[in-house]
Amino acid sequence: MTLQAIDTFAATRESSSSPLAAMPIAVTLVESVSAEALRKRAAQVLREVVGLDCAECLYVEGSGRWLGRDGDEVQFDCSDFSHPYAHVIRSGKALTLSVGDARTRLDHAGFQAQVVHLGAKKRLQVRPLRAKDGEQEWLGALLMVGEGSTFSALDDDPGMAAFEELLCQLWARLSREQGERHRSRALRDSLVKLNDGARRQALADQLSEDLLGQSTAMQTLRRQVVRAAETNLAVLLQGETGTGKDRVARALHQLSGRAKGPFMAINCAAIPEALLESELFGHAKGAFSGADHAQQGLISQADGGTLFLDEIGDMPLALQAKLLRVLESGRYRPLGASEERCADLRLVAATHQPLREHIRAQHFRADLYYRLGQFPLSLPPLAERRDDIAQLAQSFISDFCAREQRDDMGITPSALRLLQRREYPGNVRELKNLIDYACAMTPQGADIDAYVLPGEQESDAQASPNSQVNGTAYSLPNDIDDLRQTLRDVESAIIRQRLMHFGGNRAQAAASLGLPKRTLAHKCQLLELDTK
Structure with missing residues (x-):
């Protein structure tokens, strides 16, 4: 036309x-x-x-x-x-x-x-x-x-x-x-977004091998880690103690463009204030008494890579000002040095402390807080991801067996139920320590049972008045509305305590309770104290 x-x-x-x-x-x-x-x-x-x-x-x-x-x-x-x-x-x-x-x-x-x-x-x-x-x-x-x-x-x-x-x-x-052309461009853009989405999802799935858990909270966290790793922004990890902030920091480094560079980490709360500045910035020879030779600091060692500052909330105010200058200009001066140096690094900081409250109390600099939090990430406590406890427990069991050269072991349903009901103020770290102890207390060739889990009987005893049966403590609920179930729970608690006392030896536990070994084994099966 x-x-x-x-x-x-x-x-x-x-x-x-x-x-x-x-x-x-x-x-x-x-x-x-x-x-x-x-x-x-x-x-x-x-x-x-x-x-x-x-x-x-x-x-x-x-x-x-x-x-x-x-x-x-x-x-x-x-x-x-x-x-x-x-x-x-x-x-x-x-x-x-x-x-x-x-x-x-x-x-x-x-x-x-x-x-x-x-x-x-x-x-x-x-x-x-x-x-x-x-x-x-x-x-x-x-x-x-x-x-x-x-x-x-x-x-x-x-x-x-x-x-x-x-x-x-x-x-x-x-x-x-x-x-x-617009439709073609829109199609290309959508394909790029689709490919980016598939790539990011693949990376998030890859992260699931290190950041364990299939709960919604963990899937969201892994996706956020992937997006944060694509940038060069400073990342602030916030979460309760034991939620795995160090693992997230390493994952950020491994997925970033700096993965081939160094990953340097320091716990700001574990080093005395007098030494922390030297650890971070380094020092020249003769900078202070005992400085017989020059020493590189972590900022210099992290050049081209990632610097992870754990427990940043414990950093002294004077040092916060110096760190802020490094973040803003990339320049720093070692202790006792006459010239400034440059460092190209990506900073990841972590804390379990309420930094906003510290700012109001003038214990933390507001300008540093906003500079650190360019890409904030919140790590969920274990209480918000109880569905992940079974997977975490099995992973910790496998790690223990490999580390201690033990035969593979599992965990009984009753032990898992106890783990699901527990409170974890120490989060994933507490769960790992609990599993390590239970693995050590479990006889060779057996699975982790409820009676080897530490702290269960003590916490039950504190929850309600105690009674004694042949020297064995058990707890009585305050509001009994099902006598049969209550007797079942009390019997289960007594057997668990007696098994723990004899290191899982059923013959000795049965003899101490005046029961034949076969009867005790039958009760363990009925009370789901063992899968065998």
């Missing part, structure tokens, strides 16, 4: 003396690389060649409800007849009136702003622009302002008709091409 419009334009040029039929005009329009550029060139041609005071192409946006102007946020509702464009779009016919009449009859603020600087005696004409193909696609409207005689000549000018047809055909083609 565009070639046909060009042929029509060329034929008009041969049979008409209209200035709009000049071949350079067609070339100018055809060379437009976008619909917006075409509209601007067409308006410029009309102003310069025809001598119009104003010429402008408005476009119908995607939904067909609005007309827009290039480079302007003003929009014209196609159903609002307070401007002339709605009349033209609805009727499909050109509208001609004086600028004075337009000001009086049409009170749309955006339209009034278009014509406010024009003379009232000038004529205004709005023409509908529509591609004359099978779809009769609406493109927009053409606004022209000039002398009345000019429009009389244009109405009978075949060059204007050819110009308008060429404009519409080129506009429709460029709009379709732009739409296709």
